[in-house]
Amino acid sequence: MNKPVLLAVDDDPQVLAAVRRDLRSRYRNAYSVLSAESGAEALATAKELKSRGDALAMLISDQRMPGMLGVEVLARSREIYPLARRVLLTAYSDIDAAVRAINEAHLDHYLSKPWNPPEERLFPVIDDLLDAWQAESLPEAKGLRLVGHQWATRSHEIKDFLASNLVPYRWLDAERDPDARALLDAAGIGADALPALFLEDGSVLSNPEPRQVAERLGRSLSAAFDVYDLVVVGAGPAGLAAAVYGASEGLRTLLLDRHAPGGQAGSSSRIENYLGFPAGVSGSELTRRALAQAQRLGAEFLVPLEVTGVSIDGGYKRLALSDGGELVTRTMLAATGMVYREHPAPGVAEHTGAGVYYGAATTEGPVFSGRRVLVVGGGNSAGQGAMYLARYAKEVDIVVRRESLRETMSQYLIEQIDKTPNIRLRPRTDIASVEGDGRVERVTLRAVHDGSCRTEEADAVFIFIGTRPRSDWLPDEVLRDVKGFVLTGRDLMADEAFSRTWKEPREPLLLETSVPGVFAAGDVRAGAMNRVASAVGEGSLVVHLAHAYLALT
Numbered sequence: 001m002n003k004p005v006l007l008a009v010d011d012d013p014q015v016l017a018a019v020r021r022d023l024r025s026r027y028r029n030a031y032s033v034l035s036a037e038s039g040a041e042a043l044a045t046a047k048e049l050k051s052r053g054d055a056l057a058m059l060i061s062d063q064r065m066p067g068m069l070g071v072e073v074l075a076r077s078r079e080i081y082p083l084a085r086r087v088l089l090t091a092y093s094d095i096d097a098a099v100r101a102i103n104e105a106h107l108d109h110y111l112s113k114p115w116n117p118p119e120e121r122l123f124p125v126i127d128d129l130l131d132a133w134q135a136e137s138l139p140e141a142k143g144l145r146l147v148g149h150q151w152a153t154r155s156h157e158i159k160d161f162l163a164s165n166l167v168p169y170r171w172l173d174a175e176r177d178p179d180a181r182a183l184l185d186a187a188g189i190g191a192d193a194l195p196a197l198f199l200e201d202g203s204v205l206s207n208p209e210p211r212q213v214a215e216r217l218g219r220s221l222s223a224a225f226d227v228y229d230l231v232v233v234g235a236g237p238a239g240l241a242a243a244v245y246g247a248s249e250g251l252r253t254l255l256l257d258r259h260a261p262g263g264q265a266g267s268s269s270r271i272e273n274y275l276g277f278p279a280g281v282s283g284s285e286l287t288r289r290a291l292a293q294a295q296r297l298g299a300e301f302l303v304p305l306e307v308t309g310v311s312i313d314g315g316y317k318r319l320a321l322s323d324g325g326e327l328v329t330r331t332m333l334a335a336t337g338m339v340y341r342e343h344p345a346p347g348v349a350e351h352t353g354a355g356v357y358y359g360a361a362t363t364e365g366p367v368f369s370g371r372r373v374l375v376v377g378g379g380n381s382a383g384q385g386a387m388y389l390a391r392y393a394k395e396v397d398i399v400v401r402r403e404s405l406r407e408t409m410s411q412y413l414i415e416q417i418d419k420t421p422n423i424r425l426r427p428r429t430d431i432a433s434v435e436g437d438g439r440v441e442r443v444t445l446r447a448v449h450d451g452s453c454r455t456e457e458a459d460a461v462f463i464f465i466g467t468r469p470r471s472d473w474l475p476d477e478v479l480r481d482v483k484g485f486v487l488t489g490r491d492l493m494a495d496e497a498f499s500r501t502w503k504e505p506r507e508p509l510l511l512e513t514s515v516p517g518v519f520a521a522g523d524v525r526a527g528a529m530n531r532v533a534s535a536v537g538e539g540s541l542v543v544h545l546a547h548a549y550l551a552l553t
């Protein structure tokens with residue numbers, strides 16, 4: 001296979017020569033650098049590369065070109081190479097246009113000319129974008145391959161585990177992909193042993209549990225120390241931030257997660273409002289960076305590992321683990337966030353993983369290319385899910401009980417949805433039932449105003465109908481509000497059980513729960529703001545509070 005391509009586009013021969021020279025000087029060993037003098041030529045080159053089966057890693061286009069503006073070239077290139085990174089070269093006077101075009105063209109970065117010195121202004125950006133591209137794309141013939149039945153719950157579970165843990169893999173449908181049959185025959189694996197995971201060393205795992213997969217991928221599953229200063233339960237944004245600060249500020253820190261790093265944010269296809277990312281950032285990219293940062297600074301990370309209970313033993317907290325083990329720590333952070341609420345309609349539970357998915361748009365989206373899918377819910381997560389699915393599916397219907405999305409979704413997402421021709425809003429509608437033989441084939445929709453029903457063909461239903469806190473693993477001494485969110489700081493004082501539980505001669509610290517040295521941050525906490533930035537802020541603050549608690553004991 002040929003090297004992946006970096007394609008530069010500019011009608012100005014001098015600028016084009018400068019981009020080509022700088023890119024070649026640094027990337028020529030791993031990438032081919034090609035150039036085009038117009039948007040039309042660039043798109044033709046991209047099509048030709050595609051037809052040859054080559055990979056396009058990045059397109060860098062000048063904005064001002066006769067015939068086709070850079071923004072249009074980048075937007076149109078998405079149809080050919082959806083994963084390629086897109087960079088716009090702008091003059092200072094075009095920066096407003098570049099910012100406005102972030103949504104349209106899905107720009108990853110805009111770079112003002114000139115970019116001297118390239119070591120400071122060009123290479124760091126390109127390195128970062130190429131790392132992200134590498135993490136998402138996988139050459140055809142290499143790497144992990146997962147062969148299974150699309151509609152089997154275990155297939156979905158392993159796909160979700162690999163994708164959420166940022167492990168690149170190639171999915172092969174046992175029924176539709178000719179390569180799948182050849183692989184299974186060669187390894188002598190029957191249909192009853194699926195899904196099968198083919199590893200790079202030639203070995204195969206038949207119908208594995210996520211934990212076995214983690215083990216074979218060399219992930220650490222047991223703690224290195226007997227006692228920790230800080231154990232962070234849950235590796236969403238709050239937990240990742242606590243791990244970064246805990247490790248960097250001298251606490252022996254362990255982070256663990258029952259499923260994967262990133263939490264809810266990890267399932268977001270595009271976080272638009274996190275400070276410092278003007279072009280937005282995907283949840284998986286933010287997670288990849290945060291986890292690398294936490295581990296580089298010395299935090300230990302274990303996955304998949306669930307905390308099932310906690311007992312308080314003097315100043316120590318003993319955490320019971322799903323593998324039967326135990327962890328001991330002096331302070332603990334509950335950063336276990338929220339989970340999607342289940343939809344009660346008949347047929348939903350039976351088809352979960354077989355066409356019904358909670359969140360999971362980014363894991364399953366590509367499978368539904370050219371098909372019809374429904375998104376249930378009117379919040380921002382439903383909007384982001386619909387936008388992501390619309391890249392692949394022929395039709396995406398958003399099913400909401402309300403008249404419109406105005407009260408529940410951010411305006412920027414409503415505008416994006418309005419401009420996306422294959423997304424349709426189905427207002428004042430609910431799911432009455434889901435039917436199909438082993439997978440979703442039909443969905444019955446009910447009109448909210450008169451209860452009339454109508455059955456339609458559909459291939460998948462993605463559900464985003466709100467969440468509930470994940471706090472049931474905490475002991476009774478950790479007080480919660482009526483909905484199960486964990487009370488912290490001054491909010492505790494209003495709870496009548498507080499005076500019976502709290503025996504310290506001081507008030508609880510800001511994010512401390514009713515058990516001294518046990519903290520809560522992010523979405524699991526009563527009064528949380530339910531945003532990535534606030535979860536990150538709270539997780540970081542907990543480290544300062546943990547130091548204060550340790551100084552008192």
Ligand SMILES: Cc1cc2nc3c(=O)[nH]c(=O)nc-3n(C[C@H](O)[C@H](O)[C@H](O)COP(=O)(O)OP(=O)(O)OC[C@H]3O[C@@H](n4cnc5c(N)ncnc54)[C@H](O)[C@@H]3O)c2cc1C
Binds near residue numbers: 335382524
């Ligand atoms: C699809 C989607 C899109 C979103 N988009 C945006 C956006 O654009 N901007 C924005 O600001 N916010 C967005 N949000 C909200 C944001 O993602 C959340 O507010 C944020 O993730 C909360 O972080 P957290 O760390 O508190 O919890 P979570 O992200 O919920 O993470 C909790 C983690 O704890 C783990 N866990 C749970 N129980 C246990 C246990 N017993 N043992 C071990 N591990 C456990 C879970 O597996 C999970 O990984 C979005 C949410 C979703 C679902």
